[in-house]
Amino acid sequence: MNTVLKCSNLHVYYGSIHAIKGVSFEVGEGEIVTLIGANGAGKSTTLNTVGGLLKPREGSIEFEGKSILGVAPHKVVSEGMALCPEGRRVFAQLSVKENLEMGAYTRPASEIPETLQKVYEQFPRLKERQSQMAGTLSGGEQQMLAMGRALMSKPRLLMLDEPSMGLAPILVDQIFDIIKALNKAGTTILLVEQNAQMALSIADRAYVLETGRIVNAGTGKDLLNDDSVRKAYLGG
Amino acid sequence: MLAHLINGISLGSIYAIIALGYTMVYGIAKMLNFAHGDVIMVGGYISFYSMTLLGLPVPIAILAAVFVCTALGIVVERLAYKPLRAATSLAVLITAIGMSYFLQNAALLIWDANPKAYPNIFKNFEAVEFAGARISPFAIVAIAANLVIMIALTLFTTRTKVGKAMRAVSEDKGAATLMGINVNFTISLTFAIGSGLAAIAGVLLCTAYPTLMPTTGSMPGIKAFTAAVFGGIGSIPGAMIGGILLGIIEILARAYISSELADAIVFGVLIVVLIFRPTGLLGKQVHEKV
Structure with missing residues (x-):
């Protein structure tokens, strides 16, 4: 499997606040990868950094083998x-x-x-x-x-930040069906969600973020059955 | 009465053209560019010297003024406002006021304080009779220029890719960046368009009131800003309506009430309108679903 996105040791600050503390993860071609975690864990910050809206103070972001750190924010989308x-x-x-x-x-x-x-x-x-x-x-x-x-x-990589937020359950199902269909049609997906149950159920792999650090990783299925994940994010 | 009305509309057309610069910059950069009025003055001087010193024909002199003011607008934005993109709006406001005084004093230094008598650029044209009123060629040109500019800008922002991108940037710079829109370029472009229009307004203004001084632009600048707020700042048709209404009110107040009180009446009307419609006549009051 080819690696589409590779982030290594990302450190992101808001002024003096250290929001992301050495996050590393990968997304392979054709995968659905999800970042889950509580409010303020750094999920959106990570995604906005990959999308070019925030600049990391340290670390590297490679898209299809090419560093995108020097790319102007409005040119990131042209990379794919x-x-x-x-x-x-x-x-x-x-x-x-x-x-x-x-x-x-x-x-x-x-x-x-x-x-x-x-x-x-x-x-x-x-x-x-x-x-x-x-x-x-x-x-x-x-x-x-x-x-x-x-x-x-x-895009060859589609990043979705909280697509289910504020939606009625029936719409959440519909949005997740669409995400699965897009993935089947060949788009690699990086998904950030608070709805961990839904996200893990469609994800190939998942990372758990806590206060700016990755504390757990595995396949979607493994994490769905992981005790600590169940306790923290899936309501026991 | 008709003559006053036409005078009011032509003066209002100048305000409208200036107000466009305020309103577009406010819409995109969310800042009040108080130096905008002084760009008008620069446009006046450039066209004045192009005609008198260089002996250029009127259309070329106007083009020269548009060119210089466009460049000036871009440079002012780059040097003074762009470094403050992330600063508080108060810091930007103070900078804009400082830039206004800087331009006035630079003009004082370069062109001295003596008022210049601006040439009548319409001296070869006859006034037109219409329903018993004489319409000066100046009035015709001012009103026509205003209409053409308004239509062109409306088409630009609704039909062209860059124009639509401009509207996207005015709503959400971050989301626009994600679309691949170069926000800095869009802001520069807005300043360029606004300043180019200010040059045209400068020529028209100096034709209407042919005394050119370093402070020539400040009062019309404030009035056009008033017009922009009056019509609803951020709205292109609002700038047009606000400008024309302001021109009519000013001329009628001067004719029928008191020429000393005209300005007080203009600003009084603004205050009353803002009490009842805080976002101006055509201000955005869209309720968004979340």
Whole structure:
């Protein structure tokens, strides 16, 4: 299996606060890898660092064998990875279609109609609402839009930050089905979740983060049955 | 009455063009660029000297002013505002006020304090009769320029990729970065457009009030800022409506009430509007679902 993403010994600070303390992990081609952990464990910080929004003070990030530390934040997406951020962060005053077009900002204009078609097939709801302002969508629809927008850049690695946050259980199931389908279609997935049960059940491998450090790692199945994980994150 | 109204709309058109610069920069960079009014003054001087000293034809002089002001806007943003991108808004505000005084004093040093008599760039054109009122060529050009600029900017922000990216940046810089949008470039571009428009406003303003001094831009700058807030800061059509209403109110107040009180009335109306509509006439009041 080829390694798509390799992070070694990452240290990230917010001012003087040491948020990530030597995190190392790998994502292999075709895998679903999840980072689980409590609030403030550093999951989103790790993802935002890989996505280029934060710069680590120490450590290395390699994407497909190439270091992306010197790459300007807005050029990270052109390398072939997309981050679907926490809280969805759709552009509320742009239409659904314009949001998707922004997702394809780095792609040649000629291929956008085809990609758009594919995303609409994946999320038929978005097609129905394509001329509506994104701010008027429901939470679940906004999550679909955020994911569709990330897919518009045709990423080989898709990073999802808390896709289930604030959604009704039926929508959570739907979002996770979509994640599995995207993975089957060939997209490697790095997933950050508080819903550890759901995340572990679809993940090939998982890492457990606690206060900025990785404290446990294994296959999704192993961690689902791991006593300490069950106690801490799965309600016993 | 009609004549006053037309005067008001043409003066308001100048305010609207200036207000666009405030409103666009505020929308993207979330800062009030108080040096914007002084860019107008620089535009006035550049066009003045292009015509008088270099003897250039009017359109070329205007282009020269647009070119210099565009460059000035980019340089000011790079040197003064970009280093403060992560600073508090108060620090940026003070810097903008400082930049305003810097530009005024630099103008004082370069072009001295003596007022210059700006040439009448429309002296070869006749006024037009319309419904018993004489419409000056200046009024026609000011109103037409305002309309063209407004339509062009609306098309730019709704139809072009870079324009849509500009709207995305104004909403969420982080998310825009994730899309691959270069936020710094977008901010530079906004300053460039706003400052280029300020140059056009400078030429129109000096034509309307042909006394050019280093402080020429400050009062119209403040009034255009008022217009931008009045219309709803961040909104392009708001800048247009705010500017034109402000121009009409000012001219009517001057004609029918008192020319000394005109400015007081203009700012009084702003205060009243903001009491009842704190986000301005067309201010964003979108309720987002979460």
